[in-house]
Amino acid sequence: MADKYVPTYQVNYPDGAKFLTIGGSGLIYIFPSNAAEVLKVPSTNPRTRHNHAIERRIYERLGTHPNIIKCLRMDDYGIYLERAEHGCIRQYFLDGGTATLRERIQWSLDIANALQYVHEHNIRHADLSGRNVLLDSSRKVRLCDFAGSAIDDDKATVWAESGFRHPDDDEVKHSTIRAELHALGSTIYELCTFSQPHGREVEEWIVGQWIREGKYPSVKEVILGDIIMKCWNGGFASAKEVAQSIKQESGNIFAR
Known part of the structure; x- marks a missing residue:
């Protein structure tokens, strides 16, 4: 029983x-x-x-x-x-899991491409973060959990957690592309640093307040840092553009 x-x-x-x-x-x-x-x-x-x-x-x-x-x-x-053998990527990192530089960049590219595919089907995930990215037995990342996501004219009934949620409530309410790409930037940050924006030690409401005030963690020493910041600042028009930028930056990194 x-x-x-x-x-x-x-x-x-x-x-x-x-x-x-x-x-x-x-x-x-x-x-x-x-x-x-x-x-x-x-x-x-x-x-x-x-x-x-x-x-x-x-x-x-x-x-x-x-x-x-x-x-x-x-x-x-x-x-x-x-079933994804390693579970969500956040718990994987918390349990001591790690990833190579090449894997972190590839995972970021793969999630950007997956999000673009979702958007092309008139769907908005609305709750993108490391807790909704799974790692399978072949070490490929898989986007998951569309419960409450936005589809067609049906608004999302969920929203991203603090650190991933767009600071403008109207963007969040309407599950805009800007809100989706903001969460994508934070997810790439989590994939690249093994940590959520501003870490787990800070209370969620404080993280939310900092983001509303434009106080983001430094990405100066973070791989794909410029791309992450551009996602946060609304500099991309689509997840496809994010993916293209990751490809270009990947070529630059591994050509050095």
């Missing part, structure tokens, strides 16, 4: 599924008989179920992309997703 206990809400899940973790967008189950997939199940909370329905629509539209976690199938229980 212990495996079936969920501390927050009663949910339905198939026989053989084992509870793994709970997050803001649902509960995650694994299958001992199949380590390659996980099941994302909504709770009975109305907002969670609404966000889950949005995520279903988004996965149906997105199809397959090499840097977006693959949706294997859906049924009445929930959404079955490809």
Whole structure:
């Protein structure tokens, strides 16, 4: 019975599924008989179920992309997703994981390309950060968690965390490209430094206040630092432009 206990809400899940973790967008189950997939199940909370329905629509539209976690199938229980062995990149770093210079640049490029693909399908992620970037067994990054994202005329019901969220509330409310690219800059910062903007030690409300005041962490010694700052300052018009700049900077770095 212990495996079936969920501390927050009663949910339905198939026989053989084992509870793994709970997050803001649902509960995650694994299958001992199949380590390659996980099941994302909504709770009975109305907002969670609404966000889950949005995520279903988004996965149906997105199809397959090499840097977006693959949706294997859906049924009445929930959404079955490809399992990323190393979990989210933030926890990977917190657990002592590391990455080479080449990997960090490649991961930044891959997430920029994935975000561009999402935008081309009239979707805005709205909550981009290292907690929604997974690392798979082949050490490729995969964007995940579209529960509550914006699609077509449906506004997002989630928003990025402090340090990633755009300082202008109107940009956040409407899930604008500027807001998305601001979060992309912070995500690249996290991929390159193994740390969130202003770190984990500072309380979220303080980080949010600093960002609203234009106080960003120094990127002078950070790889891709100029690109990160340009994302924060609204200097890019699209994630595609960010990806192109990363490619160019990568060529410069490895040509030295």
